[in-house]
Amino acid sequence: MTTNTNSGSFRTRAREVLLAAVRGLVLALVILPLSVLCITLTAVSVSLIPIGVGIVTTPWVLDGVREVADVRRRLAYEWCGVRIRSAYRALPADANPWARTFGMLRDPQVGRDVLWLFTDMTAGFVTALLPAVLLFYPFEGFAVAAGLWRVLTLGGTYWYGFVPVTGQATAFGAAATAAVLLVGAWHLCPRLLTAHFRLTRAVLDPGKGELAERVKVLTETRKDAVDTSAAELRRIERDLHDGAQARLVAMGMDLGTIEMLLDKDPEKARQLLAQTRRASVEALGELRDLVRGIHPPVLAERGLGDAVRALALRLPVPAEVTVELPGRADAPVESAAYFAVSEVLTNAVKHSGADRIWVDLHHVPDGGGMLRISVTDHGRGGAVIGAGSGLAGVERRLGTFDGVLAVSSPAGGPTMVTMEIPCALS
Amino acid sequence: MRVVLAEDLFLLRDGLVRLLEAYGFEIAAAVESGPELTRALADLEPDVAVVDVRLPPTHTDEGLQCALRARRARPGLPVLVLSQHVEQLYARELLADGTGGVGYLLKDRVFDAEQFVDAVRRVAAGGTAMDPQVIQQLLSRRADDRPLGRLTPREAEVLELMAQGRSNAAIAAQLVVTERAIAKHTSNIFAKLGLEVSDDDNRRVLAVLAYLDRDR
Numbered sequence: 001m002t003t004n005t006n007s008g009s010f011r012t013r014a015r016e017v018l019l020a021a022v023r024g025l026v027l028a029l030v031i032l033p034l035s036v037l038c039i040t041l042t043a044v045s046v047s048l049i050p051i052g053v054g055i056v057t058t059p060w061v062l063d064g065v066r067e068v069a070d071v072r073r074r075l076a077y078e079w080c081g082v083r084i085r086s087a088y089r090a091l092p093a094d095a096n097p098w099a100r101t102f103g104m105l106r107d108p109q110v111g112r113d114v115l116w117l118f119t120d121m122t123a124g125f126v127t128a129l130l131p132a133v134l135l136f137y138p139f140e141g142f143a144v145a146a147g148l149w150r151v152l153t154l155g156g157t158y159w160y161g162f163v164p165v166t167g168q169a170t171a172f173g174a175a176a177t178a179a180v181l182l183v184g185a186w187h188l189c190p191r192l193l194t195a196h197f198r199l200t201r202a203v204l205d206p207g208k209g210e211l212a213e214r215v216k217v218l219t220e221t222r223k224d225a226v227d228t229s230a231a232e233l234r235r236i237e238r239d240l241h242d243g244a245q246a247r248l249v250a251m252g253m254d255l256g257t258i259e260m261l262l263d264k265d266p267e268k269a270r271q272l273l274a275q276t277r278r279a280s281v282e283a284l285g286e287l288r289d290l291v292r293g294i295h296p297p298v299l300a301e302r303g304l305g306d307a308v309r310a311l312a313l314r315l316p317v318p319a320e321v322t323v324e325l326p327g328r329a330d331a332p333v334e335s336a337a338y339f340a341v342s343e344v345l346t347n348a349v350k351h352s353g354a355d356r357i358w359v360d361l362h363h364v365p366d367g368g369g370m371l372r373i374s375v376t377d378h379g380r381g382g383a384v385i386g387a388g389s390g391l392a393g394v395e396r397r398l399g400t401f402d403g404v405l406a407v408s409s410p411a412g413g414p415t416m417v418t419m420e421i422p423c424a425l426s
Numbered sequence: 427m428r429v430v431l432a433e434d435l436f437l438l439r440d441g442l443v444r445l446l447e448a449y450g451f452e453i454a455a456a457v458e459s460g461p462e463l464t465r466a467l468a469d470l471e472p473d474v475a476v477v478d479v480r481l482p483p484t485h486t487d488e489g490l491q492c493a494l495r496a497r498r499a500r501p502g503l504p505v506l507v508l509s510q511h512v513e514q515l516y517a518r519e520l521l522a523d524g525t526g527g528v529g530y531l532l533k534d535r536v537f538d539a540e541q542f543v544d545a546v547r548r549v550a551a552g553g554t555a556m557d558p559q560v561i562q563q564l565l566s567r568r569a570d571d572r573p574l575g576r577l578t579p580r581e582a583e584v585l586e587l588m589a590q591g592r593s594n595a596a597i598a599a600q601l602v603v604t605e606r607a608i609a610k611h612t613s614n615i616f617a618k619l620g621l622e623v624s625d626d627d628n629r630r631v632l633a634v635l636a637y638l639d640r641d642r
């Protein structure tokens with residue numbers, strides 16, 4: 001029974017060791033030509049950028065490098081359970097070759113990929129080869145002891161590792177060394193292959209520092225987003241409850257009274273009817289304002305550009321709006337951008353004293369895309385983020401989408417508020 | 427008078443059909459989507475179209491776009507656009523060709539059947555019917571306009587009604603004065619705003635609207 005289990009675990013272990021050695025050998029054989037090829041292609045392609053050819057080839061080559069790295073990531077997990085994360089920046093599907101090339105070259109993950117090619121060619125190669133050497137080299141030692149020494153020593157001393165083989169006795173010494181190596185292989189082979197993948201992870205993985213920072217930011221902005229939307233819902237509930245809902249109740253009651261008055265006092269009934277109709281118009285007006293605060297109809301019908309134009313037309317101060325958006329952003333981004341612009345414009349009208357405002361919206365396609373909005377006025381300046389200003393709210397609103405807000409507002413003006421939200425257009 | 431009606435909500439479409447029929451209009455077609463509207467406008471050649479801004483299939487401003495396209499194909503085709511909300515932006519697009527025969531009203535205005543039907547007739551006759559809210563928005567943005575500031579309160583009132591597209595007779599009836607008094611007010615208004623006087627009601631309204639909406 002015990003023997004069976006022992007022989008069973010022996011066989012399992014033997015298979016593990018052999019598998020690690022074979023896998024290491026295969027990796028080592030592939031690594032050198034592949035790394036050299038990738039490095040050469042990358043270097044050639046990048047150096048061809050100035051003459052234009054590189055713009056077309058570089059994304060293609062870097063995609064190839066990414067493919068190679070992805071295969072290694074997959075093998076790391078399948079063979080040794082080493083999980084290597086990747087954090088490539090998303091590029092818009094329709095980005096032009098120029099934006100694609102520079103977007104990729106600026107991606108830290110692509111940088112890590114290329115660095116990894118170099119370490120893989122050197123340290124990676126050695127660590128992959130080691131398990132194979134440790135397992136297969138001892139068999140030569142045994143063969144030497146078994147009689148191969150006669151052939152090998154014909155030309156003089158044969159070195160097996162650090163053992164100089166000259167005759168049968170030293171050949172046994174080689175065999176003893178081989179046995180020690182084999183025991184080493186038995187214990188170390190799988191671990192050595194894991195070490196190879198750990199090394200790969202050390203170079204390829206985006207690392208914890210960056211991720212921890214990201215998690216912190218996401219936790220903060222998520223809390224803000226949840227708080228803001230809960231407050232919004234409470235406000236909407238209150239508005240409906242005290243506004244349209246109350247008016248409908250009153251109208252219902254009035255209609256009941258009218259029904260009763262129809263026969264007794266038609267004149268009074270008619271008066272009440274007119275009043276009820278006015279109440280219904282008021283209720284509709286309130287609902288309309290509420291809808292505008294939730295999701296402005298023009299935004300739904302026309303998108304961000306025209307919604308901001310319509311907004312500008314409602315301002316008491318003349319505003320010039322320039323829009324350069326070749327497509328539409330995702331609905332949540334559009335909505336956040338709209339309300340951010342709305343808040344900034346309200347601020348400008350209320351505090352700046354300016355008699356003209358300029359709004360510029362455009363989309364920058366590089367690096368995954370960026371919606372850039374600037375609102376400029378030549379009022380008295382001195383606007384700051386925080387201290388209960390509407391701008392802090394705008395910053396929070398944009399934060400949910402990794403957007404940022406910058407304010408330049410020297411005393412005496414002009415004030416320029418710039419907002420950037422990373423997003424692709426559809 | 428033959429009307430093509432486009433409204434996607436059944437209850438509203440049904441109500442509008444009944445209302446218009448009660449006032450003697452002939453409903454040539456009552457459709458519920460943009461493509462149907464385009465076809466009806468091309469095939470039926472109605473005297474006036476009453477169109478909801480938001481229509482299927484896109485549920486964006488499909489109705490408005492169809493109306494604008496139809497007016498490009500047949501300049502001056504009378505179109506009354508209805509909406510849950512009014513935007514100066516849309517009003518400006520409708521008025522852009524300067525040919526008249528355009529209306530833009532909140533759906534709430536249907537509550538007052540008389541005034542609504544009057545607006546439909548006015549648009550069909552090549553006139554204008556702008557929602558009071560559009561006019562108020564235009565006026566409130568002109569708070570610091572000097573010529574406008576020189577108008578008397580009564581003249582301002584007349585201007586507002588005129589900009590909505592009302593005729594002198596209608597304005598006179600609403601303000602309970604004689605038509606002659608209104609005619610006097612309007613010529614004063616035109617003099618103060620520096621606009622060219624015109625006998626043609628429509629051209630007069632368009633001039634006022636253009637004045638209120640200029641250089642913005």
